[in-house]
Amino acid sequence: MRAIWKGAVSFGLVNVPVRLFSAxxxxxxxxxxxxxxxxxxxxxxxxxxxCGEEVAWDQLAKGYEAEDGRLVVLTDEDFDQLPLSTGREIDVVEFVPTGQVDPILYGKAYYLEPDARAAKPYALLREALEATDRVAVVKVALRQRESLAVLRVRDRVIMMQTLMWPDEIRAAEFPVLEEDVDLRPQELRMAASLVDSMAADFEPDQYEDDYQQALVQLVEAKLEGAAPAPVEAAEEAQTEVVDLLSALQASVDRAKEARGEKPSSGGAARKSASSGTKKTAAKKSSSSTSASTTKKTAAKKTAAKKTPARKSA
Incomplete structure (x- = not known):
């Protein structure tokens, strides 16, 4: 790896000379x-x-156009006069609990390597961060702009991870989320069951970029002049949920099958359907019995009327 920045971490009166590498x-x-x-x-x-002329690289400058159409041109000399252009310090502002930094703020990650003479203060900062379960909030000048970042520890290496500024995060304004949603208890239980059936420890090495692999195979086949291997079509995701409970039960069963477990017999959705069928059958049976009883009663009444008639004859 090649260092992309050299400077020092400054916390209190302690300076730790470091080199920055893209992680x-x-x-x-x-x-x-x-x-x-x-x-x-x-x-x-x-x-x-x-003017319609082709412009050489050394003739390029950066321009900013205001909303009213006015244009200002900034040259390299203008940028060199800014105080951040030569900043070589990672200034620790404060130490905050790790869980207080919202992951949406995280940007690009870098490794910090200490100079040989700075191994001790580097280790001191690393151990202090781990012992207190905190991250260091810092300000640093990168690529001619001031960036907010945090220092955190990963595998005995101090990492610097840039943060978005608060005004760079968009607000999630979706009116549909303001509406009340009626969730039935059985749906909540089934959703929790689905989460439990798919629970696991996160191991990123088990995941692969299927698209990237297929793209590499396609390029290699083209280079060799061979016909590209056929790609299996992915299943289209269902965009409409007709029966949420049935979909949850089917998802639980599929998750269990993927783990080699036996799917639940019937399932809540099928039990509900079965229960409805039984009720319908019961109603039909009750109606049939009632009709049969009515017929038998009518037959008895008819027989009772006919019997006296035979006696009088």
């Missing part, structure tokens, strides 16, 4: 834009919309 990397395949007909690379030209 993550993307595994996406990079594509070029090419001409479909002959595969030639597409080159983009920087054309000025005012």
């Amino acid at each position: 993550t990397q993307e595994h996406d395949i990079r594509f070029h834009q090419v001409h479909r007909e002959d595969g030639g690379r597409i080159r983009m030209k920087r054309i000025c919309s005012a």
Whole structure:
């Protein structure tokens, strides 16, 4: 790995010289834009919309256009005059409990490696963070802008993870969530049962990027001039839930089958359906019995009327 920043962590009167390394990397395949007909690379030209001339890299500057249309141009010299452009300090502002930092704020992650002469204060800070179960909130200048970040410990390495500023988080304004929803007790129990049936310890190594693997196989097949292997179509997700309880029960059964367990016999939804069927059958049986009793009663009355008639004859 190559260090992308050098500076020092400053907490109190203690300075810890460190180097910053990116802790993550993307595994996406990079594509070029090419001409479909002959595969030639597409080159983009920087054309000025005012004079129509092509502009060289050393002639580029950054411009900001206000809402009223006014434009200001900022040069490299303008940025060099800002106090953050040469900042080389990770300034610890405060230490806060780990659970108080909302995960939505987390941004890019970096490793901090100490200089050889700073191994002791580095270890001191690391052990203090772990012993108190806190993270250090810091401010740091990265790429000509001030960033808010936290220092936390992972596998004996102090990591710096940038944070979004509060005004960069959008509010979740969805009117549908303000409406009251009637949840039946059996639905809540079944949902909890589904969560229990799918509960596990998080092991990220067991997950794979299926799309990325299929894309790599497609590219390799194209390079070898072979026909791409057929890809199985994924099941389309059901967008409408007709019977929530039945869907929950089916989900529980499927989760149990995936774990090698025996699905529940019948299930709550099927029991409900069975109960309804039994009630219907009972009603039919009751109606049939009532009708039979009525017929028998009518037959007895008819027989009773006929008998005296035979006697008088």
